[in-house]
Amino acid sequence: MLAALLVTSCAGGEDKESAPAANPSSSAPHGYVEGAKEAAEQQSRLLLSDPGTGDTRVLDLITGKEHKVPRVAGGAELTTDGRFGYFHTSRSTQVLDSGSWMVDHGDHVHYYRAAIREVGKLPGGTGSQVRSDIAVTALTGEDGRVRLYRRAGLEDGKIPSPRTLPGTYAGAVVPYEEHLLAFSEEDGKTKPVVLDRKGKRVASLDEKCEEPRGDAVTRRGVVLGCADGALLVDESDGTFTAERIPYDEDVPEKERATEFRHRSGSDTLTALAGDSAVRVLDVTKREWTRVDTGPVVAANTAGEGSPLLALRDDGTLRGYDIGTGKEVAKTKPLLTGGQKKGAVGDGEDGDGGPVIEVDRSRAYVNDPAGKRVHEIDYNDDLRIARSFDVGIAPGLMVETGR
Template sequence: MPVRNNVIPWAPAALVAISLLTTSCASHDDSASAPQAPASASAPHGYVEGAQEKAEQQSRLLLNDPVTGDTRVLDLITGKTHKVSRTSGTTELTTDGRFGYFHTAGSTRVLDSGAWMVDHGDHVHYYSAAIRDVGRVPGGPGTRVRSDAAVTAVTDEDGRARIYRRAALEKGKVGSARPLPGTHAGVVVPYAEHLLGVTDDGKVAVYDREGRRTASPDARCEEVRGDAVTRRGVVLGCADGALLVREDDGRFTAEKIPYGSDVPETERATAFRHRPGSDTLTAPAGDGAVWVLDVTERTWTRVRTGSVVSANTAGEGSVLIVLETDGAVHGYDIATGKQVSRTKPLLTGAPETGGDGDAGPVIEVDRSRAYLNDSKGKRVYEIDYNDNLRIARTFDLDIEPALMVETGR
């Protein structure tokens, strides 16, 4: 597959990863090409059966054309694409960092991207393995999937949740599901060895992994829409702002992060995007602005922009990255609200603002790059957001990538 303006984008991440592996995992043989040893008492730290541990992040893009069903996996290390079986009629494509979930009218297809990371807090492990189909789980449009290291929660559009064991998915099988009692107003989120949900009357509910109710914080989230797992806890979007649910030594607490003023319903944050591992969240604030929620500082900032198609940020002092209806990507200083950088128009045809889950261009962000899919142009742009939104690479494709997610993060 042609790659234009080729650079080496992963050097900083590689250096950090190598440092972490050598300082925190000194007993591990981190040779990228060496086969892993059999699982045993002498297996190296971080060993995962059937996978190779790498010294750098193994990011991949999952790409889908809902009309033709053509699906590709783009390896961002090698620049090569891999064909996988088709999925037609995809209404939404989501990911939990390893698995891609292709939501269709009758069910949700699960694809193992073969790239993931394990965060141990003081160090990180990166893995790669074969790409493979896992199967399908019940649930059509409106189905939401959230995961942690042990379980995957699938919540259908009626608020019924089923819990799958992560170990089965990792072995290439969907496995049996355990239903969670009752229905929920929003998505069920695995967190801190528990499951968080909001009941139909707006109350926060906490379950253990067997589905039993445990002590829950006395908190409410009215009209819950949008969620994100951060290092500070789980963020839920509510009518009056956000609710941060945290766990400390087995005890769950909830803290409201209000907007600070009345916000019209059309300008509420209802779908969060952020870099995995970051505590800075973004969400459209109507057509001409973006909300930035700093979870650490418990503050909202409303940045005025042009008409918003998609937005994201790496957080931690990085620019707010906004794709606007002029087809260009704009960078804004979050603190001042000023535009500080801008690309030329990148998309083939004028993009339209879309609703949650609509097929359309999105901005995926990792630790060093951002990615933008141009469906009509059959390409993906790699953008260096630390260098005035410089176009680092352009990946030409043989499909229209209307849907895109990034894994391996």
């Protein structure tokens, strides 16, 4: 799953909760977005899909209302950038506007809600990777070619004509600080490079990154997963730098961090380390920690002193103190019949599987076999705050509005 990005945008549709569209003017209040309603709190929604049937829902976590949306046949993977859901099928990537998002200005945040609507299809299927910032969405195909789409077009409810960049790149191309971060193969080495929005190289970074997999945008910069740990790429006054954050031990290939999960805005990342442990990367401290959890299906954390959340294969959600590795909380089984990793798929066979989505106050765990989603208060000993019966097997789930 890609890390969710904080994006600015506007929605052109309306629903019962949306403000009437109006013409913006010089007297429009700060934060005004035409066609959307600004709210005082985060407007979280869950995008849910059954990979077997294609049935898809949007669950509004503010109202508790479930919205039916068109089926997504053959959906094998679902990712998000904080507003849009990207349903990756074998032939294309379908885009759904969830109608909820946030805008982070650093010292304050704006929250918005608007209509839920289909946007269209991007080329490229399950091997494609999508990353976004406030201006562009980058689609990196299996062949390494990159197409850039204007965010304004997606926000208007349509797929704009893309700009296809010259050359090919290894791994996902990540928009960052009005540029693009990419991996280039040179002299037998994989190194990060910085491109402008037309695809012209403007900088090459000194550090190499063998076998790049996984990335996350944090307030400290972009974290890129490598065979020997991670690179942290940052920008200051137009200059990009890369800093290595190596593992503190020799790590077997099967235990490397290859997909990061974290709360949007947090600098604490999690990644499965094989079948029985989780690696936690504190970006601020430049420090890796391994937590032995036992057989684990999914993991995440809110960071900043919150527990590591690990979903075990017996269906229980457990909380761990990241510093000591000690288990501090445990739920009853949340998954119908338990869940062994890969039993309903790990995203590679198109069946989806349980994940943990985390925001500022709650975590969400999907139970595909039980056709429900559990809301967890991770600040209250993993108390089950709510459970939603969604009527479909939600093997794919992401949270928007963050």
